[in-house]
Amino acid sequence: MPSTDEELRVAPTEHECVCEGRSCATGDRCKGQQCFSSLTLSDGTPVSQKGCFKVYEQGRMTCKTPPSPDQIVECCQAHLCNMNLTVRLPVRVVEGPNYSVTTLTIVIVAPVIVLIFLSGVAILIFRCIHHHQMEHLTAHDAEYGTIDGLIASNVGESTLADLLDHSCTSGSGSGLPFLVQRTVARQIALSECVGKGRYGEVWRGQWQGESVAVKIFSSRDEKSWFRETEIYNTVLLRHENILGFIASDMTSRSSSTQLWLITHFHEMGSLYDYLQLHMLDASACLRMALSIASGLAHLHVEIFGTQGKPAIAHRDLKSKNILVNKNGQCCIADLGKNSFRMKQNQLLYVCCCFIWSHMWLHYKRKRKKRTCTIVIPCFFFFYINAF
Known part of the structure; x- marks a missing residue:
């Protein structure tokens, strides 16, 4: 049985078709063997055409062309069959690569x-x-963590020299004002332990870039701390050959109360340690002796006035209680351990059970009571190296 293509080729039949578009020059109707309706995308604009194929081979070639995203053609064989034949471009589907699981x-x-x-x-x-x-x-817990109020100051704006200046203090020579003492004490960061004694430890601290000495008493030695603080707070006690007092305060570290006594720091150490490492010539010895005598004389002298300074005896003067400055002079320290004050024309008598150096004691009997008298000639300080 012959196929449709063979039948059309042997006995072609013409159909009337709708004609639209540029190819329709004779009107809106045309006759051919096949009618078609096409849609072409030209420069992004869809162009629709309708017409007929008069030649069989032309229609066969065009109608069998598969649709593409830019062009589609549909054919039919009937009277005006392409009148209502609407074509649409196929949707372009972008297929991604086929990935495995x-x-x-x-x-x-x-x-x-x-x-x-x-x-x-x-x-x-x-x-x-x-x-x-x-x-x-x-x-920096002492500086940032335990300050009750806000303290804001840049490094270098105020130094110990500025705070100890006459314009910043009361002019009494007894150290910083108490409010400033608490501020300075709470801004100190401890760096290293430089010594230990009967009453506690001595630490090197930093306050705004300057080194200070912090003597830490335990809470059970509060009386010793209070006595030494009281001595250092004596009016007109400040002297270049007496250890400079800065502040004293109570603080809490590791759930325990600590009593701080803050003084100037002398990196040369005590006279005892200094003499173990250095040889002194005659001029250096005289310079040290003169400075010790000057500090001792300032302690012993009594200054009269509205707020005068009483005479003070050290009672424990030895090379370990004397510090060496960078300029070769010395300053007397440890005023609180065994220090006491002498009133005018009177000498306070104490029991001889105290651990004084034997050269300072002169025993005598008075009314069958054991008493002792302090004998402090100035030349005795030359023998402190032996103790």
Whole structure:
């Protein structure tokens, strides 16, 4: 049985078709073996045409062309069959690559793993920074953590020399005002322990870039701290050959109460330690002897006035209680351990059970009571190296 193409080729039949578009020069009707309706995309603009194919081979070639995103042609064989024949361009479908399940799993899981890793690194860095900041705050706990009020001052704006200047103090020579003492004491950061004694430890501290000596008493030695603080707060006691007093305060460290006595720091150490390491010539010996005698004389002298200074005896003068300055002079320290005051024309008698050096004691019997008298000739300080 012959096919449709063979029938059309043997006995062609003409059909009347609707004609629209540029190819229709004779009107809106045309006759041909096949009718068609096409839609073409020209420069982004759709162009619609309708007509007929008069030659069989032309219609066969065109009608069998598969549709594309830019052109589509549909054919029919009937009277005016293309009148209501509407064509549309096929939707362009972009097909992605065909990934396997393993590839998709890797693509999804890999970013999650990288994100978790970066988050862990960020958390670790943050914890390190936080730990460093906490160590810094702990080291400066006295400055930042225990201050009752807000204290804002730049480094170098006020130094110990400025605070101890006459314009900043009361002019009495007894140290800083009490409010300034509490401020300075709470801004000190301890750095290293430089010595230990019967009543506590001596630490080197930093206050706004300057070194200070901090003598720390335990709470059970409060009387010793109070007595030494009272001595240092004596009016007109300040002297270049007596250890400079800065402040005293009570603070809390590691759930325990500490009593601080803050003085000038002398990195040369005590005279006892200095003599173990250095040889002195005659001029250096005379300079040290003169400075010790000057400080001792200032302690012994009584200054009269509205707020005068009473005469003070050291009672424990020895090379370990004398500090060496950078200029080769000395200053007398440890005024509170065994110091006492002498009234006018009177000498306070105390029991001889105190641990005084034997050269300072002169025993005598008076009314069958054991008493002692302090004998302090100025030349005795030349023998302090032996103790």
